[in-house]
Amino acid sequence: MSTMTPLEPDSFAITANLAQPRLPKWAVLLVAAISLGIAGLLTLLLGWNPFAGLVLAIVLMAVGLPLWSLLLEGKRSAADRLATSLVWAAFGVVLVPLVWLIWLVVKNGIAVISGEFLTYDMRNVVGAGGGIYHALWGTILVTTAAALISIPIGLFTAIYLVEYGRGSRLARVTTFLVDVMTGIPSIVAGLFALSLFVLIFGPAIRIGFGGAVALSLLMIPTVVRSAEEMLRLVPSDLREASYALGIPKWRTIVKVVLPTAMGGIITGVVLAISRVIGETAPLLVVAGATDTVNFNLFDGRMMTLPVYIFSQYSSPGVVPVGMEGDPPGYARAWGAALVLIVIVMVLNLVARVIGTYFAPKTERRR
Amino acid sequence: MSVTAPPQPPRADRPVVRPGDRIFAGTARVAALTIMLALAGVFVFLAIEGFPGLSAPEAIYAPATDFWSYVGPLVFGTILAAVVALVIAVPFSIGVALFISHYAPPRVAAPIAYVIDLLAAVPSVVYGLWGGLALAPATRPLIDWLYDNLGFIPFFAGPPSVTGRTMLTAGIVLAIMVVPITTAISREVFAQTPRLHEEAAMALGATRWEMIRLAVFPYARSGVISAVMLGLGRALGETMAVAMVLSATPVVTLNLISDTNPATIASNIASNYKEASPDKQAVLIATGLVLFAVTFAVNFAARWVIGRGEKKVTR
Numbered sequence: 001m002s003t004m005t006p007l008e009p010d011s012f013a014i015t016a017n018l019a020q021p022r023l024p025k026w027a028v029l030l031v032a033a034i035s036l037g038i039a040g041l042l043t044l045l046l047g048w049n050p051f052a053g054l055v056l057a058i059v060l061m062a063v064g065l066p067l068w069s070l071l072l073e074g075k076r077s078a079a080d081r082l083a084t085s086l087v088w089a090a091f092g093v094v095l096v097p098l099v100w101l102i103w104l105v106v107k108n109g110i111a112v113i114s115g116e117f118l119t120y121d122m123r124n125v126v127g128a129g130g131g132i133y134h135a136l137w138g139t140i141l142v143t144t145a146a147a148l149i150s151i152p153i154g155l156f157t158a159i160y161l162v163e164y165g166r167g168s169r170l171a172r173v174t175t176f177l178v179d180v181m182t183g184i185p186s187i188v189a190g191l192f193a194l195s196l197f198v199l200i201f202g203p204a205i206r207i208g209f210g211g212a213v214a215l216s217l218l219m220i221p222t223v224v225r226s227a228e229e230m231l232r233l234v235p236s237d238l239r240e241a242s243y244a245l246g247i248p249k250w251r252t253i254v255k256v257v258l259p260t261a262m263g264g265i266i267t268g269v270v271l272a273i274s275r276v277i278g279e280t281a282p283l284l285v286v287a288g289a290t291d292t293v294n295f296n297l298f299d300g301r302m303m304t305l306p307v308y309i310f311s312q313y314s315s316p317g318v319v320p321v322g323m324e325g326d327p328p329g330y331a332r333a334w335g336a337a338l339v340l341i342v343i344v345m346v347l348n349l350v351a352r353v354i355g356t357y358f359a360p361k362t363e364r365r366r
Numbered sequence: 367m368s369v370t371a372p373p374q375p376p377r378a379d380r381p382v383v384r385p386g387d388r389i390f391a392g393t394a395r396v397a398a399l400t401i402m403l404a405l406a407g408v409f410v411f412l413a414i415e416g417f418p419g420l421s422a423p424e425a426i427y428a429p430a431t432d433f434w435s436y437v438g439p440l441v442f443g444t445i446l447a448a449v450v451a452l453v454i455a456v457p458f459s460i461g462v463a464l465f466i467s468h469y470a471p472p473r474v475a476a477p478i479a480y481v482i483d484l485l486a487a488v489p490s491v492v493y494g495l496w497g498g499l500a501l502a503p504a505t506r507p508l509i510d511w512l513y514d515n516l517g518f519i520p521f522f523a524g525p526p527s528v529t530g531r532t533m534l535t536a537g538i539v540l541a542i543m544v545v546p547i548t549t550a551i552s553r554e555v556f557a558q559t560p561r562l563h564e565e566a567a568m569a570l571g572a573t574r575w576e577m578i579r580l581a582v583f584p585y586a587r588s589g590v591i592s593a594v595m596l597g598l599g600r601a602l603g604e605t606m607a608v609a610m611v612l613s614a615t616p617v618v619t620l621n622l623i624s625d626t627n628p629a630t631i632a633s634n635i636a637s638n639y640k641e642a643s644p645d646k647q648a649v650l651i652a653t654g655l656v657l658f659a660v661t662f663a664v665n666f667a668a669r670w671v672i673g674r675g676e677k678k679v680t681r
Contacts, residue, residue: 051504076573076576077573079573079575079576080573080574080575080576082575083574083575083578084469084574084575086461087461087462087464087465087469088465088469089461090457090458090460090461090462090465091461091462091465091470091478093458094458094462094482094485094545095481097485097496097501097542098481098484098485098488100496100500101488101492101493101496101500104496104500105492105496152397153397153400153401154397155397156393156394156396156397156398157394157397157398157400157401159394159397160394160395160397160398161398163394164391164394164395165394165395165398170395170398170399171398173402174398174401174402177401177402177405178401179665179669180405180662180665180666181401181404181405182665183596183599183603183661183662183664183665184408184603184658184661185602185603185604185605185632185657185658185661186603186605187603187605187632187635187636187654187657188408188412188603188654188657188658188661189408191412191415191635191650191651191654192407192408192411192412194415194651195411195412195414195415195416195651196407196411198415198647199411199414199415203644203647217404217408220401220404224401248384248386248387249387249390249391250384250386250387250389250390250391251386253390254390274487275487277489278488278489278490278491278492279489279490280489280490280491280605280606280636281605281606281632281635281636284636284639285635285636285639289640306489306491306606309491309492309495310491310494310606310609310610313494313495313498313499313610314610314637330499333495334495337491337492337495340489340491340492341488341489341492344487344488344489345484345487348484348487
């Protein structure tokens with residue numbers, strides 16, 4: 001266009017400034033390939049840790065692309081490209097520990113898991129061998145008891161907040177207290193349960209039920225929050241239709257509101273269970289640790305999976321004379337960690353499936 | 367309540383109050399009151415059981431002499447670990463949150479958010495196991511390098527640990543546990559930026575980064591601050607990861623890479639619990655009360671900031 005009017009140098013200058021050069025689309029891929037190449041070559045030649053090589057590649061990429069952009073496109077584009085690289089790099093770096101952890105747990109855990117590991121306890125086990133049977137049962141019993149305590153309390157609190165107490169002072173105070181409860185450190189919950197049972201039974205008490213009380217203190221706020229959110233999503237048209245038929249309020253809640261919100265509530269409860277099933281500190285403090293199976297929540301110490309991992313890690317036993325490698329407790333700790341992670345992930349998946357299948361048919365924000 | 371209790375303006379048809387309604391409403395009220403009682407119970411029972419711990423025989427506090435000199439290094443260690451964790455976690459959280467809300471292709475953004483949430487689902491004891499057995503040995507080259515090149519900074523004064531079980535490692539593990547929380551909240555706040563603000567910035571010729579600086583950050587500031595404070599609350603109260611990574615001594619030091627590290631309140635409770643006499647138990651419960659007070663203050667501040675932010679948005 002500018003060639004049409006060669007006699008006017010001013011307009012020529014303006015059009016030239018408007019069309020700023022841009023990096024081609026393949027520039028990002030090119031720089032990435034070059035960075036990876038340089039880093040890979042150095043890693044191979046100098047015998048570095050592959051992880052260090054990856055970090056170098058990311059740094060090269062984050063420096064190289066903005067630099068090229070600075071030379072060709074100018075300062076503002078360079079800043080933009082730098083920000084983009086940093087954001088991508090942040091995401092990549094955060095993935096590293098997750099992948100590393102899952103890989104290690106699976107690799108070390110699979111090697112340990114066997115029929116014996118799942119069905120034996122640690123009674124009279126010295127050195128290798130033994131299993132998680134007692135810890136598995138302890139986790140199931142304590143978590144079930146915690147769920148039995150917290151689901152009714154949490155659900156009825158949510159019903160109160162949404163259906164009955166709207167705007168009342170008790171409702172406002174409760175909402176605030178639920179917020180406070182969300183922030184209670186898990187070990188403080190354990191100390192609370194311990195203090196409670198010590199006051200009743202004397203200072204040496206360690207029972208599984210105490211663990212359940214501590215866990216329910218951590219679980220209730222999660223249940224209340226999710227149930228409250230779900231109940232609020234139920235359209236008031238449904239409630240009013242039910243009232244118009246002359247149905248009492250409590251039956252409206254039981255027959256109309258709760259079934260509509262049930263999918264979401266179950267999702268919230270399952271997520272809450274998956275959150276507390278991995279709690280260690282409170283159980284360590286009030287349920288204690290033991291080597292044998294204990295089916296009685298109200299009598300004696302009770303082992304749970306997280307505490308099992310901790311005690312195998314902190315007192316792993318000794319490596320047999322003349323053998324190399326890690327003490328036998330570490331292997332058991334990895335095995336138990338794999339079982340625990342599988343339980344948590346399955347619970348999360350179940351919650352997600354329930355959430356998508358039984359979602360209330362209303363508009364929901366993502 | 368609005369149905370069971372007589373309504374304020376008397377209407378012609380007064381609703382019938384059935385026994386079922388009374389019972390149901392009463393149960394719901396009792397549940398709400400239970401929560402209030404439980405929380406009051408936390409304070410009361412911790413205070414009753416912890417009070418003797420404030421003035422136990424001197425030998426219990428060894429090597430310190432009284433409660434406050436016993437809890438001082440622990441409070442310091444707790445705050446140091448949490449600050450290290452936040453310094454590492456906050457830039458990454460904001461980066462990942464921006465990635466999910468503004469940079470990632472929309473189709474993969476939701477699965478990525480789910481993956482980050484998975485980080486939060488991993489039990490803390492597993493993080494501790496990984497931190498103690500895998501991450502700690504792996505950080506040795508890093509802390510050697512920090513000592514050689516940045517040893518003049520008090521944080522890296524050394525001598526470098528040979529096991530890698532340092533405050534720095536504990537901070538990294540805590541950071542990984544904090545990232546999902548801060549990311550989840552920041553991402554939600556970033557995503558709520560009014561679309562028109564963003565498009566206005568783009569229409570004025572801003573690059574994507576300038577748009578984020580001009581439209582997204584000012585809007586999200588209070589949300590991000592509260593996200594960081596909630597993460598701080600988590601880092602302060604986290605027990606197992608620190609207890610499993612650090613071998614603690616009651617010292618006050620800024621040194622992040624040596625073998626002598628202060629414990630945190632929570633990890634100190636967890637590692638001393640087994641062999642605790644009733645006196646020691648009272649002392650530990652009293653430190654727990656201190657921890658509760660600190661996290662309560664932090665969380666309260668976070669809620670306050672959120673509340674202020676919400677008011678600003680609704681205006």
